[in-house]
Amino acid sequence: MQLSKYFILFTLSLFLTNCGDTNSSKKSNLSIKINEQSLMLGDTLQLSINNPKNLDVASVSYDLSGKPIESNAVLINTTVGNKTITATVKVGDKTETLTKSVVVYNNVIPTIYTFEIVNTYPHDITSYTQGLEFHNGNLYESTGQKGESKLRKVNFETGEVLKNIDLEDQYFGEGLTVLNDKIYQLTWQAKRGFVYDVNTFEKLSSFNYGTSKEGWGICNDGKTLYKSDGTEKIYLLNPENLTEQSHIEVYTQKGKIPSLNELEWIDGKIFANIYQRNGVAIINPKTGGVEGVINFESLRKLVKQHPELDVLNGIAYNPERETIFVTGKNWDKLFEVKIEAQ
Secondary structure, rough: OOOOOOHHHHOOOOOOOOEEEEOOOOOOEEEEEOOOOOOEOOOOEEEEEEEOOOOOOOEEEEEOOOEEEOOOOOOOOOOOOOEEEEEEEOOOOOOEEEEEEEEOOOOOOEEEEEEEEEEEEEEEOOOOOEEEEEEEEEEEEEEHHHHHOOEEEEEEOOOOEEEEEOOOOOOOEEEEEOOOOEEEEEOOOOEEEEEEEEEOOOOOEEEEEOOOOOOOOOEEEOOOOEEOOOEEEEEEOOOOOEEEEEEEOEEOOOOEOOOOOEEEEEHHHHHHEOOOOEEEEOOOOOOOOEEEEOOOOOHHOOOOOOOOOOEEEEEEOOOOOOOEEEEEEOOOOEEEHHHHHO
């Protein structure tokens, strides 16, 4: 099936970020000079110091977002996105610190994937799906809307709800993931998440967000939690204390991909729903680079059309079947699919 030209253009669209000096010295007029304003992973970053007054520069050291680099560093051990180059310059008996902002883009064109529907199953049409994940053969789902948000364990083949709890009315449920027999569930703008026992649904604790703006999607790689907040950023959380340890930014070779929503970890990659686009980006978690795109827009035409029908959201990998399950907000169907590179 053909992918939407609109979606492809969106995914590969260019979001320009100005690159310029942010802290050059007013006294010395020293500043950082780079060879290129647009950089990609694998490029050589050639750095030097603009020295219009020909001052006696004794030494210069550089770092890229806090990590030491050489003046001719190859960009292989870094992530994509906004970076800050810092130069520590010794002039005589004084030391000056200079900074410059750059953007590093991914160095591959995303692979376009098509999909085949393997099976179709019933899905609760009243569920405003926000999170979807398999654990021990059962499907776990988190739904949104204040006063309607739920956490559920579902028989995916029949749609039967095996276990259900309702969130308090002030919370708008978002993504979920299961790790070490615990369910981690996000809420949207309350900046709070919840931890439950996966077997009993007993609420074990709650946690507050750090610098992330909101709660959107969450997944895990067996050790670390990955959380989206509706921007191009994905935050890495320690599952023991739920602190945000770092983040990656998601970029193609052209620009950033914002509105990252529901997340799923599949074979070492992060699959991320892109809000309002009915598509999924396949992300390298080590770099933040987008390596593939899937357009599921055609699925929306296969579900019951009604006033509350909303966009695709919800992606879950079934490791036993090696298939992907997708649904949407207030969809009456759950689709089991296989993807293939076009």
